[in-house]
Amino acid sequence: MTQGPVRLDVSVGYALPRAGLPAPVSFRKWVAAALAGRIREADLAIRLVDAKEGRALNRHYRGRDYATNVLSFPADLPEGLPEGVRLPLLGDLVLCAPVIAREAREQGKPLASHYAHMTVHGTLHLLGWNHEDDVEAEAMEQLERGILAGLGIDDPYGTP
Structure with a gap:
């Protein structure tokens, strides 16, 4: 595990009205x-999407014809980069707002x-979990x- 602060750039895009959705600062914190203790920069x-876009993406990339809560798209780094060149691109997450709201x-x-x-969960997928x-x-x-407990959030797999 790596130590020290993480240099992190999280871009958040809303493809639906933002009312009631978490702010970018929350996504960055999560x-x-x-990533804490796992990588140094990322x-x-x-992207937060509606059910129509979530379903289309899940169908196209996973062959499943329904909207799912989170899709993870790890970055494929190009082969043959010169020695010493590092790209901190981790990948993309797509969160389907209506599915997450329904599940909650x-x-x-x-x-x-x-x-x-x-x-x-999606970030861990980007790391290979x-x-x-x-x-x-x-x-x-x-x-x-463990990560969620550190954020003061109850066990997501326990009973409410």
Whole structure:
């Protein structure tokens, strides 16, 4: 793990009305918590979308014809960069606002807490974490619990 402050550039874009959605400063805080101790610098973009765009992206990139809460697009760094050249581009996250709002209601969670969880979850995907099997899922969930606890957010996998 790396130590010290993270140099972080988080660009947040809203493809729907911003009322009721977290501010960019919140997303930056959640990303920083997910990256703390893991990497020293990162650039990433977060786009908040409606269900139509979320569904179209999920269908195009994952072959699943429904809107999902978060999509992660890790940056593919070009091969053959000159020695010493570093690109801190981590990737992009797409958060589907209506899905996140519905899930928060159904799970009895504060909306901001669920946004924090989905942001942390997506950021960990950008770092290579996955949940393709039970062992990976448990490891990722434990990491998420710890990060969110550090932000004062209850266990997202516990009962409300």
